[in-house]
């Protein structure tokens with residue numbers, strides 16, 4: 001039977017990691033997969049995580065099973081940061097479960113939506129390629145609309161049309177902040193309008209919040225999510241700690257459901273539990289336990305938030321330097337200064353992207369997406385010059 005399987009292409013983003021690692025050039029630059037890097041090009045374990053892991057090592061007295069919902073202390077400790085400290089459960093209407101990373105959270109959110117009767121998800125494109133892959137795997141139709149205009153701002157007309165076109169059985173997936181891949185986020189005024197439009201249309205929002213704290217700040221980056229959830233009766237939220245706690249390989253995420261009536265929560269979560277049990281049974285414990293320990297210790301919270309501030313400031317510095325460079329050949333780098341998070345997209349052709357890779361050792365996604373955290377004050381001039389030379 002297994003001979004019936006057709007060869008599948010390797011995931012293009014993950015394949016870049018191997019290609020970059022295999023390149024012997026000492027001045028190669030990795031702008032591929034979305035991991036934060038310091039000004040020295042490293043992705044260290046957060047100091048707050050190291051401290052929490054010590055506590056975990058000393059205090060954890062069992063590795064026995066928890067259950068499909070994972071570490072509920074972790075799930076609850078995150079809620080004030082996501083939904084706001086005033087009323088993190090929105091009157092008892094929100095509950096969540098731990099998932100294996102942000103991918104597990106998106107997967108479970110879409111599976112829950114599908115089980116509840118959602119057949120189509122509207123989503124701005126381009127998006128994180130795995131979104132479409134997850135929808136296809138779950139037999140949910142993707143109806144795309146344009147996320148940004150040619151001028152590098154959000155295409156609100158396209159979004160308005162997409163919401164107006166929603167029919168019963170449609171959901172809409174929105175990136176909460178730090179849009180992947182474009183870095184082009186909705187303004188607070190945009191979110192105010194989006195919340196009102198979604199509420200008026202009665203469409204189910206699915207918010208993917210994978211980069212909270214890497215845009216404008218923990219509170220600021222939750223503005224859109226809180227605005228939408230404040231306006232609608234029900235919503236799903238996919239959350240990742242892989243970036244804002246640097247837990248990539250430990251796979252730390254959560255999915256939350258907000259329901260109209262607290263009495264419905266049990267049923268929704270029982271579906272989440274059974275879907276998780278069939279997919280991965282239980283999420284991995286270690287990373288979520290470390291995050292829970294941080295969030296329950298004010299001093300570790302302070303250290304973690306400081307680390308996030310440092311990351312954000314460095315990405316702003318890189319973006320400012322790119323914007324200041326202005327034109328690199330035919331590519332205008334100015335808009336990158338106003339974009340958010342790890343990513344931006346450069347309008348390079350496939351040939352130009354390949355020339356950057358082969359001639360200059362610069363690795364970026366085939367979409368032209370760059371991870372700005374891969375740039376340092378030591379390699380940014382080479383990057384700007386190389387983009388200039390391939391696009392001239």
Ligand code: LMR
Pocket residue numbers: 013032033034035128130180
């Ligand atoms: C990315 O887009 O690079 C990250 O979200 C990592 C991933 O899983 O694709």
